[in-house]
Amino acid sequence: MAIIRKLKEKVKKIAQKKKSVAKKKTVVKKKPSPTIELKKEIFGAQEIKVEQTKYSHPEPTRVSRFMPQELPAGYGKDKIVLQVRDPWWLHAFWEVSGSTVDKLRQELKEEFSKSKWILRAYDVSKINFNGNNAHRYFDVYIAEGATSWYIDTAAPGRSWCVDLGLLLPGGKFITVLRSNIVITPLDGPSEETDEEWMIPEELFARLYGMGFGLGRSSPIGKAWQERVKQSLWSSGITSGASFVKKQQKQRKFWFKVDCELIVYGATEPDAKVTVQDKEIKLRPDGTFTLRFALPDGEQVIPVKAVSADCIEERVITPVVNRKTKTSALVKG
Amino acid sequence: MVLHGHLPFVRHPEHEDFLEEDWLYEAITETYVPLILMFENLTNDNIDFRLTMTLSPTLTSMLSDSLLQERYLKHLNKLIELSYKEIERTTWQGQFHNLALMYRDQFCKTRDCFERYHRNLVNAFKKFQDMGKLEVITCGATHGYFPLMEACKDSVRAQVRVAVSHYESVFGRPPRGIWLPECGYYPGHDEILREAGIRYFFTDSHGLLHGTPRPKYGVFAPVYCKGSGVACFSRDLESSKQVWSSVEGYPGDYNYREFYRDIGFDLEYDYIKPYIHPDGIRINTGIKYYRITGTTNHKEPYMPEWARQRAAEHAGNFMFNRQKQVEYLYNFMQKKPIIVSPYDAELFGHWWYEGPQWLEFLIRKIACDQSDIRMITPSEYLVENPRNQVINPSMSSWGWKGYSEMWLQGSNDWIYRHLHAASERMTELVKSYPDVNGLAKRALNQALRELLLAQSSDWAFILGTGTHTSYAERRTKDHLLRFNRLYEDVKAGAIDEGWLSGVEYKDNIFPGIDYKAHQ
Numbered sequence: 001m002a003i004i005r006k007l008k009e010k011v012k013k014i015a016q017k018k019k020s021v022a023k024k025k026t027v028v029k030k031k032p033s034p035t036i037e038l039k040k041e042i043f044g045a046q047e048i049k050v051e052q053t054k055y056s057h058p059e060p061t062r063v064s065r066f067m068p069q070e071l072p073a074g075y076g077k078d079k080i081v082l083q084v085r086d087p088w089w090l091h092a093f094w095e096v097s098g099s100t101v102d103k104l105r106q107e108l109k110e111e112f113s114k115s116k117w118i119l120r121a122y123d124v125s126k127i128n129f130n131g132n133n134a135h136r137y138f139d140v141y142i143a144e145g146a147t148s149w150y151i152d153t154a155a156p157g158r159s160w161c162v163d164l165g166l167l168l169p170g171g172k173f174i175t176v177l178r179s180n181i182v183i184t185p186l187d188g189p190s191e192e193t194d195e196e197w198m199i200p201e202e203l204f205a206r207l208y209g210m211g212f213g214l215g216r217s218s219p220i221g222k223a224w225q226e227r228v229k230q231s232l233w234s235s236g237i238t239s240g241a242s243f244v245k246k247q248q249k250q251r252k253f254w255f256k257v258d259c260e261l262i263v264y265g266a267t268e269p270d271a272k273v274t275v276q277d278k279e280i281k282l283r284p285d286g287t288f289t290l291r292f293a294l295p296d297g298e299q300v301i302p303v304k305a306v307s308a309d310c311i312e313e314r315v316i317t318p319v320v321n322r323k324t325k326t327s328a329l330v331k332g
Numbered sequence: 333m334v335l336h337g338h339l340p341f342v343r344h345p346e347h348e349d350f351l352e353e354d355w356l357y358e359a360i361t362e363t364y365v366p367l368i369l370m371f372e373n374l375t376n377d378n379i380d381f382r383l384t385m386t387l388s389p390t391l392t393s394m395l396s397d398s399l400l401q402e403r404y405l406k407h408l409n410k411l412i413e414l415s416y417k418e419i420e421r422t423t424w425q426g427q428f429h430n431l432a433l434m435y436r437d438q439f440c441k442t443r444d445c446f447e448r449y450h451r452n453l454v455n456a457f458k459k460f461q462d463m464g465k466l467e468v469i470t471c472g473a474t475h476g477y478f479p480l481m482e483a484c485k486d487s488v489r490a491q492v493r494v495a496v497s498h499y500e501s502v503f504g505r506p507p508r509g510i511w512l513p514e515c516g517y518y519p520g521h522d523e524i525l526r527e528a529g530i531r532y533f534f535t536d537s538h539g540l541l542h543g544t545p546r547p548k549y550g551v552f553a554p555v556y557c558k559g560s561g562v563a564c565f566s567r568d569l570e571s572s573k574q575v576w577s578s579v580e581g582y583p584g585d586y587n588y589r590e591f592y593r594d595i596g597f598d599l600e601y602d603y604i605k606p607y608i609h610p611d612g613i614r615i616n617t618g619i620k621y622y623r624i625t626g627t628t629n630h631k632e633p634y635m636p637e638w639a640r641q642r643a644a645e646h647a648g649n650f651m652f653n654r655q656k657q658v659e660y661l662y663n664f665m666q667k668k669p670i671i672v673s674p675y676d677a678e679l680f681g682h683w684w685y686e687g688p689q690w691l692e693f694l695i696r697k698i699a700c701d702q703s704d705i706r707m708i709t710p711s712e713y714l715v716e717n718p719r720n721q722v723i724n725p726s727m728s729s730w731g732w733k734g735y736s737e738m739w740l741q742g743s744n745d746w747i748y749r750h751l752h753a754a755s756e757r758m759t760e761l762v763k764s765y766p767d768v769n770g771l772a773k774r775a776l777n778q779a780l781r782e783l784l785l786a787q788s789s790d791w792a793f794i795l796g797t798g799t800h801t802s803y804a805e806r807r808t809k810d811h812l813l814r815f816n817r818l819y820e821d822v823k824a825g826a827i828d829e830g831w832l833s834g835v836e837y838k839d840n841i842f843p844g845i846d847y848k849a850h851q
Contacts (some may be wrong), residue, residue, distance in 0.1 A: 050359070071812055075753045081483045083748065084518075086735035093749050148745060180483045183519060185542060185727040185735070192545035197721045199548045203664060207550030211537045224538065227734075232569060232576045234514060234664070234676060234730045252412030254629070260600060276423070291603065293421050293428070303806060 015115055080164050082179035087156030087187040092119060093148035093244060094164050104166065104176070113167040117142060120152055124181055125159040139167070157186040188224055195331070259322055263301060264289040269310040276301055296322050333691075333707060334534065336511050337677035338388035338475055339362070339756075340790035340807075341841055344402055349610050352803055357407045360453065361618060363681035364395075365442045368449075368456040368687040371465065374695060381465055381568040381695045382707035385457070385677065386511040388471040389498045390788070391455055393841045396502070402450040408446070411618060412439045414607045418595070418619060422767050427633040428621050434636060436621050458503055469509040470499045470530075473842070476787035477739050479518040479727060480748060486762075487787065489522055490780060490850040492528045497849075498842055508711045509533060513789050514672075514739075515730035517565070522557035522564070522725075530555045532563040532710045534674060539728035540566035548721050552661055552669035554713070555723045563727050565710055570657060571673040574650055575684075582646040583684035586624045587638045590631055591683060593622040604666035620685075643686040647693035655704045670713055674730075731793075744795035750812050754783050757819045758850045765822070766848070774836070776847035777816040781839050783850070786811035811839070 056315035107111045118141055122134035142149050153160060164177040189208060193199065199207075212227040267273060269286035282288050293300075302317040339359060344350035374381055387395075390718075394400050418432035449455040460466040472478065473494035481487045493508070497655065510525060511533040527532060537551050547555055551566035564657045575581055596608050596617040608615050622631035623639065654671060661669040669705045680687030698707060708716075731738040742746070761776055786808055794804035814835055821827045 004598070025726055068813060068816065069809075071750050071809055072816070077753075081748070083480055083483065083736070083740065085737055085740050086733065091740055091745060091748075093745070119705065128583050145437070148749070182482065183727070186544070187542075189542055189695075190544040194545040194548070197545075199546065199547040203547055204548075204550070206664070210657075211541050211551040211566070211569065213537075213573045222543075226540070227569065230569070230573065230577070231732075232572055233732045233734070235736075258600075260603075289562050291417075291701050292358055292423055295424050299424060325776060 002245065020220055024125045048088070078177055080162065080177040080179045082160065082162050082182050084182050084184050085150065087185050088153060090121070090151040090162070090182065090184070092151060092162050092164075093180060095147065096164070096176060100176065101235060104174075108166070108174075110170070111168055112166075115168045115174075116223060117146075117174075118165065118167045119149060120163045120165060121152065121153065122161045122173075123155070123158050129161055129181065131178075132163070153184060154183050159183045198213075257324075259294040259321060259324075261292045261294040261299070263292070263303065263318065265303060265316070267305045268307065272306045272308070274304045293320050294320065296324050333382075334384045334386070334511070334672065334674035335367075335677040335680065336386045336471075336674060336691055337391055338386060338471060338513075339391050339394065339561055339678075340788045341390040341474065341785060341839075343394060343397060344839075345399055345838060351609055351613070351615070353400070353403065354407075354615065356400065357404050359403060359678050359682055360441070360446075361408065361411070361442055362397075362538050363688075365445050365677050365692075366676070366681045368439065368445060368453060369686050370695075371460045373692065375460075375463070375465070377696075379696055379699045381699065382467070382712070383465070384467045384469060384509070386469050386471050386710050387454070387457060388475055388511075388513075389473050390475060390841065391696065392498070392502055395453045397840075398451075400519060405443070405446065405451065407441055408439060410607060412436065412443065414617060415439055417603075423539070427635075431621050431634060431636070432619075440819045449703060452603070454502060459714065461503065464660050467508065468472060468499075468503060469511055470495045470507040471511045472513040472741055474524070474784040474788045475513040475790060476784065477514055477516050477729075477736070477789035478512055479516045479520055479729065479736050480739060481751075481755070482518050482520075482721070482788070484759075485521075485524070486759045486850050487751075487755040487783070489524050489527075490758075491784065491787070492524050492530070493849040494780075494784065494842055495529070496528045497844065497846075508571065511674075513538070515728070516736070516789075516844065517725060517729070518727050519549065519724055522560040522562040525562050526560040532565060532714065534565050534567065534672065535725055536567050536728050536730040536734060537569050538734055539725045540723075542726035542728070543723040544726070545723055546650050547723055549665055549667065549669070552665060552671065553667065553717070553720060554670065555711070555721045555725070558722050558724050561722075562741055563710070563714055563720065565670070565672045566725075567674055567730065568671045571650070571654065571671055572675075574653065574676055574677070575673075575846065582642075582650075582690065583679075583687070584624065585642050585646070586626055587635065587642045588624055589620055589639065589685040590622040590624045591620070591685075593620055594629055595621070596620045600851065602721050607772045614639070639686050641669060642688060643689040644693045647690050647697055650690075650694055651697050651702065655702065657766075658705050668717075670708070722809070738796050739789055739792040741796055743798060743801075744792045747792060747795070747808050750808075751787060754786065754812055754815050754819075755850075757815075758783050758847075761819065761822060762848055762851045771829060773831070773847070775818050775832055777845050779815055779838055780845055780847045781841055782811045782815040782818065782835070784843065785839055786815065805817050 059128040074095045076097050077095060078097050078100050080092060083091045084090050107114065118139050120137050120139050121136045122129065124134050127133055127135070140149065140151055150198040151162065159181055161181045162179040165173055165176040167173055179296060189204070209223045212223050213230070214223055214226055263275065264287070266285075267282070269282060269284060271282070271286070273280050273282060275290055279291065280288055299320045300317060301320065302315055304313065306313045306316045338418070339355055342350070342352040342355055344353060410689070413434055419429065421434060422428040422432050445454070457468055461468045472491040474491070476487065476491045478488050478491070481491075495510070496507060506529050510530050512533050512535075515534060515536050517533070517539050522533070532554065540547050540551050540555065543555070545551075551568055554563045554565045556563055562740060573580060575583070594616040596604060597614050604614070607610065607617055621634055623634045625632045642755035657671065658669055677788075680691060684690075695707070698705060728734055729736060758780060761779060765772060765776060791804040791808045795801050
């Protein structure tokens with residue numbers, strides 16, 4: 001008892017010391033070294049661990065300027081960008097700066113409020129587009145305030161350029177922004193053949209089907225549609241992919257119950273203990289805990305302790321029986 | 333045979349336990365180490381083999397990073413500790429007990445392997461590349477999806493240039509080939525590859541089959557791109573299907589291990605808590621006790637020997653099909669066909685647990701049991717067959733529906749406005765500051781790092797799938813916000829060195845980066 005009291009006092013003292021150290025820390029902001037060392041020795045592993053984690057990696061310098069959490073709504077530039085989604089569809093996004101809108105409003109006066117923002121898509125395949133020489137164009141009416149749009153071109157394998165502009169009440173179109181030019185891919189094999197590497201139609205049809213893993217005689221027209229159906233697409237990053245590749249079947253109602261058995265005890269720390277004839281490791285204080293998955297049936301678990309001097313031996317044998325009954329009821 | 337190994341840059345020194353870093357740890361334990369062990373087995377048994385493998389620059393960077401190495405070892409040690417507990421817990425359940433022993437052995441072997449290469453697995457891949465068995469190819473620096481960078485081509489150039497110089501610094505020679513991220517090809521990007529000294533790349537089947545003019549040999553011979561002369565190899569879908577397909581593919585065999593039954597989810601909470609996320613979120617531990625069994629939720633215990641037997645049979649079946657395919661093709665091509673079978677590397681081991689076994693069986697069978705087919709790398713093929721047709725391949729990807737829709741749809745299309753603006757700003761910075769040193773140079777280099785990290789196709793992909801999107805959204809925004817601040821600070825001549833150091837420390841990828849790559 002006396003020892004314990006002494007220890008308690010010691011702990012108290014150290015705790016006070018620690019407090020004063022902590023106070024000092026906030027005032028002087030100096031790394032206190034000798035007192036902390038002392039504390040480490042006495043307070044044990046956990047504290048040291050906690051402290052280590054503080055210093056094991058250099059801490060990043062604190063951000064000294066306000067960092068916004070969200071991206072800007074716009075970049076103050078006049079710009080339209082056109083991208084290809086697939087053989088049929090394009091995607092355009094744009095930004096019209098406030099000053100450009102103001103200028104248009106001034107120039108067009110009352111006509112401005114009556115005109116509509118539209119997209120005009122030009123087919124510019126194999127030409128040097130100058131604004132007037134497109135093979136054809138079509139207009140896309142966009143929702144008010146839209147800043148991006150998907151455009152159905154209905155024609156794969158073509159080059160496209162898109163203007164964002166105002167359609168005036170009289171039908172006149174004013175280009176405000178002109179996009180980059182993009183080329184959509186073909187939706188099937190090319191009609192062009194190479195003289196030097198000519199190949200008969202029938203042979204190509206076979207190779208074409210085979211390339212899509214469709215055996216030997218798939219008609220060209222159908223092969224690509226079949227391939228799209230096969231859905232043998234890559235699924236991106238590994239772990240994310242797990243959720244995509246094979247969605248777990250939807251389980252509506254489910255229920256599971258299992259049993260585990262905890263066997264625990266204590267003896268002299270230097271004793272030798274076996275459980276079902278297997279030696280186990282004791283904790284420094286002589287206690288032990290074992291955990292078993294418990295199957296149905298009877299488990300006989302002899303636990304034997306032998307004193308360090310091998311003079312004394314004790315056996316305690318729990319016998320555990322598990323019997324699982326199940327029943328199910330579906331109402332209605 | 334091409335294995336595409338890639339993971340996005342997930343390194344978070346600011347947190348002790350970061351859930352997304354587990355992507356890397358799982359892939360190391362389940363895919364990269366098993367592949368390396370396979371290379372070692374084959375070499376020890378004098379079995380010749382040829383494999384082509386992408387190690388994306390983000391993956392290589394993470395494998396070589398000392399913080400992540402240290403954390404991986406910690407992760408693996410905990411896993412070993414858990415496997416010991418499992419051995420004890422399953423004492424009265426023979427089948428599970430044996431599996432627990434199997435996992436302990438496997439994890440210990442993994443740790444030995446990890447230590448054998450001084451914790452840097454890139455050393456292992458380099459070793460087998462130097463032996464001529466493995467051809468390691470590169471990828472976009474951060475796996476940016478190129479077709480959606482067509483309007484800001486400087487970024488495509490930066491993705492390629494940074495990847496190439498990073499590869500050189502790691503492997504001591506320039507890369508011969510590249511795996512375009514997501515197999516995404518847009519006409520003209522081959523020219524950028526040529527400028528960077530890359531000699532070949534891959535497309536999905538339709539990239540070649542829908543090329544102009546028609547490819548004479550379909551996907552069974554490479555072509556040269558018109559203008560650049562860079563070679564393009566294309567995927568054979570028949571061989572792909574056997575491994576990829578969830579319906580007909582091998583990985584769905586009922587004897588193979590079930591991916592979704594992990595003790596991280598199955599076992600009692602207090603017991604498993606130290607081995608899942610510290611916040612108590614249940615995660616996969618990697619210890620799984622069941623086989624696929626069938627289509628219902630009822631699962632039977634995994635029998636490793638049965639699974640191994642199936643892997644051997646499937647390898648035999650794959651080889652037989654290739655022999656028949658080659659025989660048939662040779663009859664009317666009158667030329668030796670090449671069959672390109674690319675897979676995500678992480679499919680082997682991580683998703684398909686027996687995948688590495690299957691691959692090893694396949695390689696052994698091809699080497700010992702027949703003489704109709706052999707394994708080859710694209711470089712070797714081009715040396716043997718230098719004369720190839722010249723065509724313009726078609727825009728394509730190997731993602732959902734074959735083009736760009738996976739990365740360009742309602743849920744993720746908002747990112748491009750910001751990515752393009754940042755790309756344009758980066759080009760502007762390079763033009764305005766063609767030759768700077770010191771702090772400004774550090775800021776510009778970091779700006780390019782942030783831009784590249786924001787461009788990873790993985791973020792758009794995750795946003796597109798609609799699950800677990802918050803991390804991907806945060807990463808996209810964080811890198812762009814850091815980029816924007818760097819842009820403004822450089823232009824204002826007011827770089828905050830303290831803040832810059834913090835960002836450099838967090839996003840420490842590509843230490844040798846040169847911002848001038850972006851032009």
